[in-house]
Amino acid sequence: DAGVIQSPRHEVTEMGQEVTLRCKLISGHNSLFWYRQTMMRGLELLIYFNNNVPIDDSGMPEDRFSAKMPNASFSTLKIQPSEPRDSAVYFCASTRRNYGYTFGSGTRLTVV
Amino acid sequence: AQSVTQLGSHVSVSEGALVLLRCNYSSSVPPYLFWYVQYPNQGLQLLLKYTSAATLVKGINGFEAEFKKSETSFHLTKPSAHMSDAAEYFCAVSGAYSGAGSYQLTFGKGTKLSVIP
Numbered sequence: 001d002a003g004v005i006q007s008p009r010h011e012v013t014e015m016g017q018e019v020t021l022r023c024k025l026i027s028g029h030n031s032l033f034w035y036r037q038t039m040m041r042g043l044e045l046l047i048y049f050n051n052n053v054p055i056d057d058s059g060m061p062e063d064r065f066s067a068k069m070p071n072a073s074f075s076t077l078k079i080q081p082s083e084p085r086d087s088a089v090y091f092c093a094s095t096r097r098n099y100g101y102t103f104g105s106g107t108r109l110t111v112v
Numbered sequence: 113a114q115s116v117t118q119l120g121s122h123v124s125v126s127e128g129a130l131v132l133l134r135c136n137y138s139s140s141v142p143p144y145l146f147w148y149v150q151y152p153n154q155g156l157q158l159l160l161k162y163t164s165a166a167t168l169v170k171g172i173n174g175f176e177a178e179f180k181k182s183e184t185s186f187h188l189t190k191p192s193a194h195m196s197d198a199a200e201y202f203c204a205v206s207g208a209y210s211g212a213g214s215y216q217l218t219f220g221k222g223t224k225l226s227v228i229p
Contacts, residue, residue: 004155033216043202043219056216091155100146101217103155 006104023092135203
């Protein structure tokens with residue numbers, strides 16, 4: 001099992017550009033969570049999916065953020081347009097039946 | 113609704129000393145409780161979990177935690193700290209799985225553990 005795979009590991013982009021973060025779930029997991037981690041705010045849940053359906057997106061900060069899960073094993077988080085305050089580490093995690101999440105290694109996003 | 117309070121954002125212990133990281137939770141339903149560890153520039157790794165079975169839970173790397181319902185606590189301990197234990201530790205709570213789908217985890221703000229040689 002390769003674990004939860006996130007890409008890219010690092011992303012540096014200019015303000016106003018579109019950013020797409022990618023996440024591949026563990027095979028057999030049916031829930032997917034996107035988190036953002038910053039020094040100031042800690043870990044924040046942005047959105048989660050169950051069986052490919054978005055269940056709760058109340059943590060998505062603005063309309064600039066969108067997430068999709070086109071199939072059972074893959075998800076994207078898009079920021080358009082990006083702003084410097086979006087700089088953070090973005091994690092995705094997957095689970096099956098809430099027996100403990102498995103986290104990816106994260107994408108460190110820097111918006112300049 | 114669930115919430116988690118981790119007492120102490122930073123804890124320092126000497127190598128070989130007892131590690132005690134405190135976590136108190138609030139939950140309106142029977143909770144599932146978790147401890148995660150995060151090493152620098154890495155994702156969170158599950159240390160151990162309580163899912164309504166034994167109240168004393170053993171995890172990886174010699175860590176264990178005890179669920180105390182009367183105290184609404186789930187403190188993490190390790191008898192003897194090792195330099196490699198230096199990391200940030202997160203306590204998390206969710207509602208018990210009910211068959212209706214996975215539940216979101218609510219994380220504490222984390223406790224950074226330093227180990228002094």
